[in-house]
Amino acid sequence: MDKLKDPLGRSFRVLRVSLLDTCNFACTYCVCEDPLIPEKMAETTLSVGELIRLISNLHETLNLQTVRLTGGEPLLYPDLAALIAGIRSLGIRDIKMTTNGFLLARKIEALKRGGLRSINVSLDALDEERFFRMTRRMGVARVVEGILAAKEAGVDVKINTVVMRGENDNEILPLLDFAFRHGLKIRFLELMGMGHLHGNADGKFFSKQAMLTNIASRYLVRELAKRPGETATYYRTACGNSFGIIANESQPFCSDCNRLRLDVKGNIYGCLSSNVPIAIADITTQKGLEASLCAALAQKQLKFSGSELSMLTIGG
Ligand code: SAM
Secondary structure, eight states, X not given: OTTSOOTTOOOOOEEEEXXXXXXXXXXXXXXXXXXXXXXXXXXXXXXXXXXXXXXXXXXXXXXXXXXXXXXXXXXXXXXXXXXXXXXXXXXXXXXXEEEOOTTHHHHHHHHHHHTOOEEEEEOOOSSHHHHHHHHSSOOHHHHHHHHHHHHHTTOEEEEEEEEBTXXXXXXXXXXXXXXXXXXXXXXXXXXXXXXXXXXXXXXXXXXXXXXXXXXXXXXXXXXXXXXXXXXXXXXXXXXXXXXXXXXXXXXXXXXXXXXXXXXTTSEEESOTTOOOOEEOTXXXXXXXXXXHHHHHHTTOOSSOOOOSSXXXXXXX
């Protein structure tokens, strides 16, 4: 474990697992075209058994704190509750998921029973027309229903909103009001130059400072101290509500990054800015796995620079 620390003291404690590289949405910041994929799982994904084997091997070496299930859209993965229960049986208690929430309301009870603790739901607008412009799908009511069902089920819920200039920047205040009204945590994300936006995100970029200026038109806010390994900086309003901003560009948080990614083909990545997959599915020895993890650790950067791989491929 000590070998697996870089000169900045970074190691891997959080594993993000991409369950499939297809999605029932086609968000413009993620994919440049609408692939019109039906609501079914692609055949290239790993089975529950294969995933548990890989996660177990990684856990034995890394003593993982958290596993976050993502994609693509993880709610399209058929045996999700069984997978969550399997991860839990490895002794990993902190199991989280990032989802677009479209299929959440009908699945949340089973996922909670399996051991899911916490969910991040992407919601980029409350206005249906703007939501459609961002996701290329209609579905605000379904996503909101999913968010409220998850809260009702007692799962910790956070909303993630990617802000794009001229697309949904005027949704910041309505979303903030919505989150405050329902006692939900919300984080606004700066646009990242990944996939088709690599080297091409500037026109739509809406900075952390621009978000704060927008929010200050209604709320008095103060910044809170940032916790190590946390991606978001949090702010508190004078009324005691809080929200976060994930500012990859304006306030990079790579120096204490503790995340490792596993994709749908059994490759690991140590950094979102790396486009070099490291195959671990066929590794059979501890030495081999450690060498792969060292190579993944060496991918970590000091500042996010992105790559031509989209979040859909590498796992968001
Ligand atoms: N389908 C799920 C969802 O929509 O949340 C999980 C996968 S999605 C790729 C995971 C996260 O990546 C989402 O919160 C999404 O907003 C974020 N994301 C994808 N592309 C991004 C980009 N170019 N900039 C910032 N965030 C991005």
